[in-house]
Amino acid sequence: MWIFLFTELLLFGRLFLVYSVYRLLYTHEFHLAAAHLNRVLGVTNTFVLLTSSLTMMLAVTAIQRGDRRSTLNTLFWTLFLAGTFLVIKAFEWGAKFSHGLYPGSEHLRELPDGEGLFYGLYFVMTGLHGFHVVVGMILLTVVALRVRSGRIHQGDFVLLENAGLYWHLVDLVWVFLLPLFYLTN
Amino acid sequence: MHEPSTIAHAHVDAYANQAHAPQSYSVFILTWVALMALTCVTVGASVYLPGTVGTAVAMAVTPLKASLVLLIFMHLKWEPVVFRWMFLSAVGIMAVFMSLTFFDYLYR
Numbered sequence: 510m511w512i513f514l515f516t517e518l519l520l521f522g523r524l525f526l527v528y529s530v531y532r533l534l535y536t537h538e539f540h541l542a543a544a545h546l547n548r549v550l551g552v553t554n555t556f557v558l559l560t561s562s563l564t565m566m567l568a569v570t571a572i573q574r575g576d577r578r579s580t581l582n583t584l585f586w587t588l589f590l591a592g593t594f595l596v597i598k599a600f601e602w603g604a605k606f607s608h609g610l611y612p613g614s615e616h617l618r619e620l621p622d623g624e625g626l627f628y629g630l631y632f633v634m635t636g637l638h639g640f641h642v643v644v645g646m647i648l649l650t651v652v653a654l655r656v657r658s659g660r661i662h663q664g665d666f667v668l669l670e671n672a673g674l675y676w677h678l679v680d681l682v683w684v685f686l687l688p689l690f691y692l693t694n
Numbered sequence: 695m696h697e698p699s700t701i702a703h704a705h706v707d708a709y710a711n712q713a714h715a716p717q718s719y720s721v722f723i724l725t726w727v728a729l730m731a732l733t734c735v736t737v738g739a740s741v742y743l744p745g746t747v748g749t750a751v752a753m754a755v756t757p758l759k760a761s762l763v764l765l766i767f768m769h770l771k772w773e774p775v776v777f778r779w780m781f782l783s784a785v786g787i788m789a790v791f792m793s794l795t796f797f798d799y800l801y802r
Contacts, residue, residue: 560726688752
């Protein structure tokens with residue numbers, strides 16, 4: 510599982526590299542474009558995701574203690590928070606779309622080079638991250654069903670643990686995305 | 695890790711003796727509180743402090759948050775040391791890529 514997580518780190522790491530080079534080349538444009546992102550939504554989503562990491566961790570601890578009920582409860586909350594994250598993200602992207610800002614749009618093409626790049630990276634990186642959230646939700650649903658059917662239990666919870674690791678990675682990536690996109694001033 | 699459930703009990707005992715013994719809930723709740731507080735610090739700095747200072751705070755606090763997630767939530771703290779080295783080498787590779795790329799762009 511850790512090997513897979515390392516490949517994920519390099520995948521996102523490369524995108525962070527691209528971001529930092531372009532930010533160096535287009536510092537001013539990046540700051541202008543970042544000013545249009547909704548900081549409140551970005552920060553709210555950070556709180557949502559951090560909390561979901563906590564409930565995930567509590568689920569692992571609960572199954573280690575053989576407390577199936579708490580495991581299912583905390584898994585439910587993790588899924589609920591993941592859903593909340595995606596809904597907030599959808600509103601945020603929706604607002605950008607209605608302003609004519611979406612990948613390949615006319616408006617985006619007319620923007621100065623640096624700003625267009627910023628939005629391009631914004632959509633690719635938060636999009637890739639959002640995709641990971643969706644995958645994580647599917648994984649967590651499978652895990653929750655297996656906990657309910659008793660196939661994951663105190664004696665064998667490797668899948669739950671690995672799903673947890675994956676979920677924390679998703680959280681980890683977002684920890685870096687927040688300052689890069691939402692807190693650039 | 696994949697023993698049949700008939701010997702699950704022995705497996706639990708083996709776990710109890712290893713790094714994976716359950717931590718208390720409070721460890722994770724405290725970590726979460728710290729992460730939330732650090733997020734507030736970063737956001738506050740970016741809103742109320744001048745641009746470069748705010749960025750500097752974010753650059754200092756973000757790796758700290760990442761370390762908390764890795765060490766506590768991803769329980770790297772309780773894993774064999776080799777995992778930590780593996781992780782650091784992945785970060786090291788990224789650092790090499792980063793520095794080489796920046797040398798190229800800054801001095802071309």
